[in-house]
Amino acid sequence: MERETLPVDVLIVGAGPAGLACAYHLKQLIKRANESGNGPGEVEIMVIEKARELGAHNLSGAVMDPRALNELMPDWREREFPVERTVEDEGIYYLTETGKFKTPWTPPPLRNHGFPIVSINRLVRWLGEQCEAEEILIATETPGQQLTYAGSRVTGVQTGDKGLNKSGEQKNSFEPGALIEARVTVLTEGTRGSLTKEATDKLNLHGEMPQTYVLGVKEVWELPKSLSTRGTVYHTLGYPLGDIFGGSWVYSMRDNFVSIGLVTDLAYKNPYTDPHYNFQKFKQHPWIKEMLRGGKLHGYGAKTIPEGGWFSMPKLYADGLLLAGDSAAFLNSQRLKGIHLAIKSGMLAAEAILYSLKKDDTSAQSLRIYKDLVDASWIREELWQVRNFHQAFESGFVGGMLQVGAQFVTGGRGFTSKILTGETSSHMRQVKSLGLKNRDEVLASRAKEFDRELTFDKLSDVYKSKTLHEEDQPVHLHVADTEICRTKCRDEFGNPCEFFCPANVYEMVADEERGGVKLQINASNCVHCKTCDIMDPYRIITWVPPEGGGGPEYTDL
């Protein structure tokens, strides 16, 4: 097939905080270097993004540590940066099923006083405007379908085709994806990026341990009156997660909106664990129920978060390639924060690119300076302190808290210098070994609990995520062997995809022809959280980008 070829110098895949910070910073660095007569000359920078509009696929808490933004754009407050509120009131609570206990003090990593509460959707749109003002080319509705290589060197990206039907045949509207050739490709695709996964396997960029993930499920509510006139931030532990690592947040946003969400660790044992259901249980806690009384659901979203930390970070560079942001696990799981690390990692990637372009050498040997810059920066200092944090909870909640206490006084070491763990999905146990009830009974009894006022089923929530995909296109969730779903997985794990997917994409339906059940994939519901790519116990599900522009529309989230 004839494909248009677009040569650029630097291609950034993913217009989130890391990608846009990289583009913006690089443009500034090049300008300054060229003005001083020491620059690489004209450099073409292009950012591609799979969403229909900037920010539409960005989801987060989020209370932002402004440290990196201060470095990127010291005058950000004067540039109409979209602050929802500034944190003035905060608290940490331990929840039982009906009660709550406030911790007498807020541990330093969770102190947010003075930080801006933001909608990451608005933040990304704003960052995009700053880039566009610098004439940086940003192409939306343009997913990176696959990387292109010359031997082991990454030479760019082939973008996704548009206008294929369900069977993969060309419709009248067909437009082939382009080949974007770049001297450096920067992957800032966000969590569990499909190109990052491909490059990590092909170029052996694996970290010391596999990445470990949690799933955040979030709703934005509009209340009859504001939660508080001050920026209020609550974090909770305990109910309804029991021994599973995780917790919740409640953040007051502009006007009467409130952001509320629950993070469930995906390294769980019980295959019936359902992060969306956990979140609905959380809202039934008397304190939260009272908080939301009279309000209405405004938005919904879900996103996996890479929480493995320092030891799970992949190798950050290869020939012609750099990784930044969530794609490379720049996230502090103890502080529940990643935006500042994403921005800073994007900036350091920009500095490594400038260095390499000036030398006219974008090989791994030259780009490795990026790793040196990360190691010398406050990123390393911050992430080294929490290098064993998430893994500590593998021994359960109480054991985890004890270890975290020890880590706190030993600069992150704790009882063991390095805690390494396995693939997230490897923790899941078989139904029989846990003596669980019949899966159908569990699903049916949970469905009865949703009242559609306070608690919602997955389909009602997906509606609020404004998720849309072109219906007549190839399914973007590739299941290598659906026979496993109807037989082995049904028997051994009770089809956990029906539980872990927060968007009701996977459904086991009656198989009229053969009897029993078969897998039905409702791909158009997919909110791009990537949980299935991580959690399928047989590793037969692969998430690939759908046609450009498809997916959630996370306005205000």
Ligand code: SF4
């Ligand atoms: Fe998330 Fe996969 Fe469900 Fe899409 S299909 S919403 S990526 S779990």
